[in-house]
Amino acid sequence: MNDKVVVLRYxxxxxxxxxxxxxxxxxxxxxxxxxxxxxxxxxxxxxxIRDITDRFGGPFAVELRDDQRAFTRNWxxxxxxxxxYGERVQDVEADVRADSVESDTPLLVVVGGEKVPFxxxxxxxxxxGVTNQPHSEVAGLAVFLDRLFEGTELEREWEDADRRxxxxxTGKRVVDPDEADAERVGDGK
Amino acid sequence: MNDKVVVLRYxxxxxxxxxxxxxxxxxxxxxxxxxxxxxxxxxxxxxxIRDITDRFGGPFAVELRDDQRAFTRNWxxxxxxxxxYGERVQDVEADVRADSVESDTPLLVVVGGEKVPFxxxxxxxxxxGVTNQPHSEVAGLAVFLDRLFEGTELEREWEDADRRxxxxxTGKRVVDPDEADAERVGDGK
Numbered sequence: 001m002n003d004k005v006v007v008l009r010y011x012x013x014x015x016x017x018x019x020x021x022x023x024x025x026x027x028x029x030x031x032x033x034x035x036x037x038x039x040x041x042x043x044x045x046x047x048x049i050r051d052i053t054d055r056f057g058g059p060f061a062v063e064l065r066d067d068q069r070a071f072t073r074n075w076x077x078x079x080x081x082x083x084x085y086g087e088r089v090q091d092v093e094a095d096v097r098a099d100s101v102e103s104d105t106p107l108l109v110v111v112g113g114e115k116v117p118f119x120x121x122x123x124x125x126x127x128x129g130v131t132n133q134p135h136s137e138v139a140g141l142a143v144f145l146d147r148l149f150e151g152t153e154l155e156r157e158w159e160d161a162d163r164r165x166x167x168x169x170t171g172k173r174v175v176d177p178d179e180a181d182a183e184r185v186g187d188g189k
Numbered sequence: 190m191n192d193k194v195v196v197l198r199y200x201x202x203x204x205x206x207x208x209x210x211x212x213x214x215x216x217x218x219x220x221x222x223x224x225x226x227x228x229x230x231x232x233x234x235x236x237x238i239r240d241i242t243d244r245f246g247g248p249f250a251v252e253l254r255d256d257q258r259a260f261t262r263n264w265x266x267x268x269x270x271x272x273x274y275g276e277r278v279q280d281v282e283a284d285v286r287a288d289s290v291e292s293d294t295p296l297l298v299v300v301g302g303e304k305v306p307f308x309x310x311x312x313x314x315x316x317x318g319v320t321n322q323p324h325s326e327v328a329g330l331a332v333f334l335d336r337l338f339e340g341t342e343l344e345r346e347w348e349d350a351d352r353r354x355x356x357x358x359t360g361k362r363v364v365d366p367d368e369a370d371a372e373r374v375g376d377g378k
Binding site for chain 2: 118134135154
């Protein structure tokens with residue numbers, strides 16, 4: 001698989017962090033990352049993300065690991081650590097883009113929960129703040145990915161989905177992807 | 190106060206949703222909204238958001254209400270409902286911008302949790318999907334606001350803060366805003 005942009009979640013408290021960790025993974029998938037790495041005690045979040053990928057398509061990989069620090073240290077490519085203490089995303093996004101998607105260099109995006117060890121600040125090529133305000137690691141990841149890909153992630157096509165949502169002005173429409181393809185043929189597109 | 194962009198959270202289950210609702214409110218604050226309206230059973234989230242505003246600055250208002258449907262129906266301005274079933278954000282963002290920040294029209298952004306009643310789909314001027322994939326209402330709100338404001342929200346100055354984070358390449362630096370002003374003078378800026 002393509003494995004150019006990987007999101008690594010540092011820290012997880014089972015129960016308390018389940019939804020935040022799940023949302024980190026689902027946001028990574030929806031907004032163009034290829035893989036998410038979760039702490040090995042986040043099995044429930046991993047299961048939810050895999051289930052969404054099975055239904056809504058991929059490719060997208062979910063991995064559980066217990067060596068987040070070593071994995072980051074040994075990453076062959078660029079490391080971004082998202083933190084409210086970092087440099088302003090609007091100031092560094094072009095450099096990050098040049099050092100990753102534009103130069104075919106693998107990018108690891110580290111998303112902390114509470115209390116990220118100082119190692120991650122030091123191992124990162126870029127400590128990046130989506131604002132220097134306290135808000136949400138999910139929001140920070142979302143804005144970072146949308147800016148990294150300059151919106152192209154929104155045009156992604158999904159493979160092996162067994163359902164597809166058709167954008168509607170009002171209401172909900174979910175179809176079988178084969179049906180959607182048939183409709184597009186019918187529309188002459 | 191300026192009250193041009195208001196985020197309304199629909200639905201909250203105390204305990205289970207506390208962190209998501211808090212993150213919706215903090216994201217609204219950090220990314221340029223003027224006010225967040227939470228369900229009246231989300232008092233703990235409201236307290237956290239107010240506490241952050243006290244420390245990191247405003248203006249930003251937090252309100253608890255129990256009349257989310259009527260409030261949305263009676264809104265004098267434009268209503269956007271964020272939903273994975275809606276029109277693609279990249280297709281409608283210019284229209285939404287023209288009908289809100291560019292024409293000085295108040296904008297209400299409805300952010301659902303689970304099971305949003307059909308009323309909201311009908312009352313909305315725009316049902317908007319930040320992707321048509323399941324991910325996170327916090328991520329959807331973040332990308333929507335960043336696109337609505339075209340990044341200008343990241344340049345916001347905060348009033349009445351008692352601390353300010355100074356962007357750093359590595360590490361953490363938090364100062365008293367008076368000290369930061371003094372430094373800017375010292376830098377000749």
